Amino acid sequence: MTLQIYNTLTRQKETFIPLHDQQVLMYVCGPNLYGPCHVGHAMSYLVFDVIRRYLEYLGYSVRHVQNFTDLEDRIIETAKAQGTFIENLAELYIARFLTELDGLNIKRAHEYPRATEVIPTMIDIIQGLIAKGHAYTVDGDVYFRVNSNSDYGKLSRRKLTEMEAGARIEIDERKEHPMDFALWKNTKPGEPNWKSPWGLGRPGWHIECSAMAIKFLGEQIDIHGGGQDVLFPHHENEIAQTESYTGKAPFVKYWVHNGLLRPGEGQEKMTRHLANIVSLQDALKKYDPDAIRLFILSSHYRTPLVWQDDGIYSAERGLERLREALNLASETKDARTLVGTNTLTEFAKQTRELFIKAMDDDFNTPIAISHLFDLAREINHAKQKLHSAAVAPAQGVLKELSNVLGLSLQERRHTESIETVSIIDLLVTVRNQLRAARQWELADKIRNQLLDIGVLLEDSSEETKWRST
Numbered sequence: 001m002t003l004q005i006y007n008t009l010t011r012q013k014e015t016f017i018p019l020h021d022q023q024v025l026m027y028v029c030g031p032n033l034y035g036p037c038h039v040g041h042a043m044s045y046l047v048f049d050v051i052r053r054y055l056e057y058l059g060y061s062v063r064h065v066q067n068f069t070d071l072e073d074r075i076i077e078t079a080k081a082q083g084t085f086i087e088n089l090a091e092l093y094i095a096r097f098l099t100e101l102d103g104l105n106i107k108r109a110h111e112y113p114r115a116t117e118v119i120p121t122m123i124d125i126i127q128g129l130i131a132k133g134h135a136y137t138v139d140g141d142v143y144f145r146v147n148s149n150s151d152y153g154k155l156s157r158r159k160l161t162e163m164e165a166g167a168r169i170e171i172d173e174r175k176e177h178p179m180d181f182a183l184w185k186n187t188k189p190g191e192p193n194w195k196s197p198w199g200l201g202r203p204g205w206h207i208e209c210s211a212m213a214i215k216f217l218g219e220q221i222d223i224h225g226g227g228q229d230v231l232f233p234h235h236e237n238e239i240a241q242t243e244s245y246t247g248k249a250p251f252v253k254y255w256v257h258n259g260l261l262r263p264g265e266g267q268e269k270m271t272r273h274l275a276n277i278v279s280l281q282d283a284l285k286k287y288d289p290d291a292i293r294l295f296i297l298s299s300h301y302r303t304p305l306v307w308q309d310d311g312i313y314s315a316e317r318g319l320e321r322l323r324e325a326l327n328l329a330s331e332t333k334d335a336r337t338l339v340g341t342n343t344l345t346e347f348a349k350q351t352r353e354l355f356i357k358a359m360d361d362d363f364n365t366p367i368a369i370s371h372l373f374d375l376a377r378e379i380n381h382a383k384q385k386l387h388s389a390a391v392a393p394a395q396g397v398l399k400e401l402s403n404v405l406g407l408s409l410q411e412r413r414h415t416e417s418i419e420t421v422s423i424i425d426l427l428v429t430v431r432n433q434l435r436a437a438r439q440w441e442l443a444d445k446i447r448n449q450l451l452d453i454g455v456l457l458e459d460s461s462e463e464t465k466w467r468s469t
Contacts, residue, residue, distance in 0.1 A: 003058065005223075006302065006362045008231065008255040009155055013362055018222045019253060023061045025217040026052065027252075029209060029226035029234070030066040030112070033093040034075040037100055038277035039292070039307060040227075040261040040269065046293060047258045047301040047363075048225045049106040049406055054359050057404050065216045066109040068094055071116050072205050076191055086192060090114065100280045104289050105406045113212045115203070119194050121211040122203045125245050126183045126196075134244040138174045140186030140199040146179045149240045155255060156232035181237050183207050206237040213251075214242070224252040229269060231257055259304040278307060286452065290407050291315040297365040297405055313451055318373065320456070322402065323409050325376035326395055328388045344382045348394035351375040355401050365405065372401055424455055428464055431457070 003016040018024050028048045031041055045066075052062050069075070070090035079086045098108070126142055129135035134148045146152045146160060153160055163179050182204035187193040193200040213221055219242075226235065235255065242251040260269040263276045283292060294315040299305045351371050358367035379394050402409055427446055434443040447457050450466070458465045 001357055001360045003360045004362055005254050005256065007253075008257050009250070009252075011157075014254065016254070018060065019220060022059060023063065024055050024223065025221040026055075026062055026064050026223040026225065027209070027213045027217060027221055028064070028066045028109070028224075029230055030068050031093070031097060032069040032072055032074055033090045033097075034072070034078040036093060037097050037280045039280055039283050040277065042101070042104055042106075042280045042283070042292070043261045043296050043305065044225075044227050044258050045101060045106050046104065046296055046406070048256075050297065050301075050365065050404070051223070051225070051256070051363055052107060053404050053406060054363060063217065064107075064109040065111045065113065065212060067209060067212050068097075068112055068114045069205070069208065070094075070114045071192065071202060071208075080190065087116075096281070100284060103284045104280070104292060105408055107406075111216050113216060115208040118208065118211045118215055119203060121215050122207045123184075123196050125207065125211055125214070125241070126203075128245050129183065129241060132244065134241070135183055136176065137198055140184075140201060141172075141174075141182060142184035142198055143175055143180040144183055144237070144241055144244075146177055146181070146240065149244055152179075152240050153236065155236045155239055158232065158236075181206060181233065183241070206234055207241060209234070210238050210242040210245070210251075213238075214246070219246040219248050220250065221252055223254050223256055225256045225258070227260055228257045229260055258301045259299075262304060262306045264306060286454075287312050288316055288319065290319050290409065293406055294318060294369065298369055300366055301363060309452075313448070316451070316456060319407075319409070320458070321373060321380070322376050322398070322407070323411065325379040325383075325398055326409055327383075344378060344386070344391065344394045347378050348375060348397040352397055352401065355404075359404070368401075368405065372398065372405075375401075424450065424466055428457065428466055432464055 004013040005016050006013050026048070028045070031037060048064075052064055055062050068090065070086060075086050075089060079089050082089070094112075101108070126135060129144065130137070130142065133145070135142055135144050137143075153163065160177075160179060183206075184196060184198055184203055185201050186198070187200040187202070191202065193202055213224070224235070224238075239251055243249045262269055263278065291312050292315075295312045296305065298311075298315065351374065354371045355368050358364045358371065361367075375394065375398050379391060379398065382391055382394070399409070427450060431443045431446040434440075434446070450457060455466050458467070
């Protein structure tokens with residue numbers, strides 16, 4: 001089976017064939033820098049990190065570009081409210097963003113262009129669109145003429161006559177059509193502005209990604225990614241303005257959109273302006289980064305996901321099985337146990353094949369992860385009777401495939417004071433007494449609260465051990 005990717009444009013899985021042999025050009029929509037990154041952002045960037053890792057695992061050379069929106073209504077409003085400049089706000093959140101994504105083991109993109117850095121390219125594109133009749137000027141503003149694009153709406157499958165103005169589409173009676181969107185905005189008092197053929201002003205939101213993709217990747221690219229919330233109008237408008245400007249279609253060969261993260265059942269997507277976020281900074285303090293990755297990747301990337309403490313705690317426990325499988329087996333066992341060695345090595349080989357089969361099916365990480373756990377189980381069983389040298393090849397496969405998913409499988413190390421150790425030991429004793437008294441609810445409450453502060457309890461038939469996560 002060759003790699004199949006679900007293309008939002010065609011609504012079906014398609015065989016992945018890049019535009020340039022073994023090179024893949026991938027653009028991913030980045031954050032608006034008016035606030036901190038949250039775990040909903042992290043879900044999207046983690047998904048495309050795994051897509052990139054898998055493509056590289058298959059032997060492709062991936063060029064990955066992700067933008068920073070440092071010029072948009074919300075960042076301007078936030079900077080004003082805080083009495084600072086948009087540049088200062090952008091620097092603050094870019095530094096925090098990169099540090100937090102490093103903490104989640106997300107590979108850095110090859111380029112992180114900012115909107116303010118590509119304004120000359122935006123102006124060139126806008127001039128080209130005007131010259132071709134795809135855009136028009138009104139009092140220093142420039143609008144894209146949606147009626148000039150015969151297949152406008154092809155990504156979202158919406159008919160122009162049925163569309164209503166979206167969240168980021170300005171209603172303006174001067175526009176020829178209500179769905180015409182701003183490419184350039186005339187300057188307003190107190191706003192940052194740049195010189196242009198239409199006077200002082202600033203670019204609209206949608207044009208920045210077209211400009212960055214063209215400048216850093218070219219007029220046609222392989223993969224464009226982002227959350228389902230930017231499919232319309234942002235990505236729809238990107239297609240229209242880019243293909244109208246270049247005269248080349250498709251602008252993007254494979255449109256890939258991840259499902260959205262919700263803060264709770266029945267709630268809307270996690271977003272900063274609704275104040276319902278879990279910041280990535282807080283999540284990284286509370287949870288093991290591998291557990292966050294495992295929790296998110298245990299759901300298919302196109303499926304909406306609800307952020308749940310219990311789900312991440314479950315991922316923490318699953319990680320222990322994977323990590324245990326990488327611990328050395330005894331050196332005292334017979335290194336010549338060839339039957340067991342061959343069986344385990346063959347199982348590891350089959351696991352690799354099954355893992356690839358799952359990932360080839362539109363990056364089916366839940367199935368791929370299940371194969372990792374199967375291999376870990378076999379390794380843990382084999383370690384009871386085989387020498388470490390006999391187990392090592394299978395452990396190598398487990399490390400190899402875990403790395404494709406960005407799982408480091410390294411223990412988180414914390415240091416505890418004598419007082420802290422004593423308190424934890426006391427709580428473990430109390431919990432054991434509650435379990436003996438069959439007061440399960442209170443016992444579980446202690447376990448969960450200890451896990452909240454990074455202490456994992458491991459129960460066996462003989463004793464309860466604890467360790468830092």
